[in-house]
Amino acid sequence: MPRSGVPPKPWHRVSGTGDASTMWYAVLRKQVRDGVYIGTLVLRHSEHQASLLQQGWHEVAIDEISAP
Secondary structure, eight states: OOTTSOOOTTOOOOOOOTTOOTTTEEEEEEEEETTEEEEEEEETTSHHHHHHHHTTOEEOOHHHHSOO
16 A cells, blocks of 8 residues: 555545444445446445345455455
8 A cells, every 4th residue: 555545546445434433334345347346335234234235235344454
């Protein structure tokens, strides 16, 4: 990761509030083309999360997004 803290392209930072934690938020992703994903940050156990999961979104495991 560059010193700026921004991942290199094609990756984009998923932004949340300063107190965003995986206790309250889930990172979801959906494959839109071969090898191309979009992602979003949602409140856990919300209607919005349930709706996205029904539309084919998948939760990203914490160990896939945590800092090394």
